Amino acid sequence: MHPIVIIGSGMAAYAVAREFRKLDPDTALMMICADDARNYAKPTLSNALVGNKAPAQIALGDAEKMSNQLNMQILNHTWVKQIDTAAHCLSLEKEGQTTQQSYSKLILALGATPIRVPLQGNAADQLHVVNNLNDYTAFRAELDQKTAQRVVILGAGLIGCEFANDLQQSGHQATVIDLAEQPLARLLPSDVAQVFQEKLQQAGIGFELGTTVNAIDQHADAYAVSLANGKVLDADVLLSAIGLRANTQLAEQAGIQVSRGIVANTQLETSVADIYAVGDCAEVHGTLLPYVMPIMQQARALAKTLSGTTTQVHYPAMPVAVKTPAAPLTVLPIPHEVEVSWTIETQEDGLIAKAIDANDTLRGFVLLGASAGKQRLSLSKLVPDLIPAAL
Numbered sequence: 453m454h455p456i457v458i459i460g461s462g463m464a465a466y467a468v469a470r471e472f473r474k475l476d477p478d479t480a481l482m483m484i485c486a487d488d489a490r491n492y493a494k495p496t497l498s499n500a501l502v503g504n505k506a507p508a509q510i511a512l513g514d515a516e517k518m519s520n521q522l523n524m525q526i527l528n529h530t531w532v533k534q535i536d537t538a539a540h541c542l543s544l545e546k547e548g549q550t551t552q553q554s555y556s557k558l559i560l561a562l563g564a565t566p567i568r569v570p571l572q573g574n575a576a577d578q579l580h581v582v583n584n585l586n587d588y589t590a591f592r593a594e595l596d597q598k599t600a601q602r603v604v605i606l607g608a609g610l611i612g613c614e615f616a617n618d619l620q621q622s623g624h625q626a627t628v629i630d631l632a633e634q635p636l637a638r639l640l641p642s643d644v645a646q647v648f649q650e651k652l653q654q655a656g657i658g659f660e661l662g663t664t665v666n667a668i669d670q671h672a673d674a675y676a677v678s679l680a681n682g683k684v685l686d687a688d689v690l691l692s693a694i695g696l697r698a699n700t701q702l703a704e705q706a707g708i709q710v711s712r713g714i715v716a717n718t719q720l721e722t723s724v725a726d727i728y729a730v731g732d733c734a735e736v737h738g739t740l741l742p743y744v745m746p747i748m749q750q751a752r753a754l755a756k757t758l759s760g761t762t763t764q765v766h767y768p769a770m771p772v773a774v775k776t777p778a779a780p781l782t783v784l785p786i787p788h789e790v791e792v793s794w795t796i797e798t799q800e801d802g803l804i805a806k807a808i809d810a811n812d813t814l815r816g817f818v819l820l821g822a823s824a825g826k827q828r829l830s831l832s833k834l835v836p837d838l839i840p841a842a843l
C-alpha cells in the first residue's frame with residue numbers, strides 16, 4: 453500500500469498529520485515540502501518582537517523531531533512539480549534530481565503566496581514579505597542590522613497592522629500605507645476602522661491612506677519611499693503585506709478544479725478522487741478562510757475521513773483575534789455573499805459592532821477594546837454555522 457501523502461509543512465499539513473495520528477498510529481504517512489519542514493505557529497511571527505523571540509526560538513521542532521513524533525516520513529527541500537492523478541503518482545524535484553512518489557490519498561496543504569506589486573526605483577526589490585519563518589528571519593536580520601529603525605509597511609490589513617503594532621511597541625517607528633481610506637478595509641465598517649486607526653495612532657503608528665507606493669530608491673543606508681500622493685517617506689526597512697493568493701497552480705495543472713482557491717466540498721474532497729485540500733490553498737464550500745481555526749476544524753474532519761469514517765467539516769462562527777494590543781480587536785468576518793447592515797454600540801474603552809442580515813440574524817461582529825472582547829463567546833453562539841456539523 454502506498455502512503456498517504458501530505459504536500460506542505462505549514463499549520464494545515466501538520467494539523468492533519470497530528471489529528472490523523474491520534475486515530476491511526478500505523479498507516480504509512482509522508483510529508484513532502486519545498487521548505488525545511490520546521491514546525492512553527494505562523495501567527496507568532498507578527499508578535500515575536502514584543503514576545504522577545506528571536507527567529508531561531510520560534511520553531512517548535514525540526515524535520516527529524518517531527519518525523520519521530522508523528523511516525524511520518526518527511527521529504528523536505530523537495531518540490532512537487534506534477535500530479536498524475538490517474539496513476540496516483542507525484543513528480544518530485546530535489547537539488548535538480550527528479551523522482552517519482554506514489555500515493556494512496558493526497559492532501560494538498562500548499563498555502564498561499566504574498567501578492568507583490570511592481571514598483572519603480574533602484575530598491576524596488578528590497579521590500580520584505582513575511583509569510584514563513586525564513587522570510588521572517590531575513591526581515592529581522594535587516595531590522596537588527598540597522599540603527600535608526602523607521603519601518604514602512606505597505607498594506608493596512610490584518611498582517612500589516614499586527615506588524616505595525618509589534619514594531620511600534622518594540623521601539624521602532626512604523627508607518628502603514630494603504631490604497632483604501634481605512635485600515636482593515638475587508639474586515640471593518642468605516643466608523644469602527646476610524647476608532648481602530650485612532651488607537652494605533654495614539655500608540656505612535658503613522659498612516660498614509662488612500663494612496664500607494666510608486667517607487668523605492670536607496671540613498672546611502674536608507675530608502676526613500678515615493679507615494680502616489682506626492683509625499684516621500686524615509687525608511688530603514690520595508691515590509692509588504694498587501695494580501696495573499698492561494699497556491700492553485702499545481703492543482704490546476706493536474707486538472708483539479710480551482711477558483712479563488714483549490715475547490716473542495718464539505719468533506720474537503722477536490723474534484724479528483726483521493727485528493728483533498730486544506731488550509732490557505734483551499735476554497736471550502738465556496739469560502740476561503742485563511743485563518744487558524746478553520747484549519748483545525750478541517751484537520752479534525754479530514755483525519756476521520758482518512759481513517760475510514762467519511763466526515764464533513766464543521767464551520768461554526770470562528771472569530772479572529774487581531775494581535776494589536778494598542779487596539780484589542782476581535783472580528784468575525786462576514787461571508788462575502790451576505791448583505792448586512794451594521795449597528796454600533798459604544799463601550800467605555802471601545803465598541804461592539806454587529807452585522808445584521810435582512811432576516812435580523814447576526815452574521816458577523818467586531819469587538820474593539822478589552823471589555824468588548826469578553827462578548828466573543830456569547831455573540832458567536834448567536835451566529836449561524838457557516839457549515840453545519842452535518843448537512
Ligand SMILES: Cc1cc2nc3c(=O)[nH]c(=O)nc-3n(C[C@H](O)[C@H](O)[C@H](O)COP(=O)(O)OP(=O)(O)OC[C@H]3O[C@@H](n4cnc5c(N)ncnc54)[C@H](O)[C@@H]3O)c2cc1C
Pocket residue numbers: 459460461462463464465484485486487494495496497498530531532533561562563564582583584611699702730731732733741742743744745772773774775
Ligand atoms: C504574519 C502572519 C500572522 C498571522 N496571524 C494569524 C492569527 O493571529 N490568527 C489566525 O487565525 N491566522 C493568522 N494568520 C494566518 C495563518 O497563519 C495561516 O492561515 C496558516 O498558517 C496557513 O497555513 P497553511 O499550512 O495553509 O499554509 P503555509 O503555512 O503557507 O504552508 C504551505 C506549505 O506548502 C509548501 N508547498 C507549497 N507548494 C509546494 C509544492 N509544489 N511542493 C512542495 N511543497 C509546497 C510550502 O513549502 C509550505 O510548507 C497569520 C498569517 C501570517 C502570515
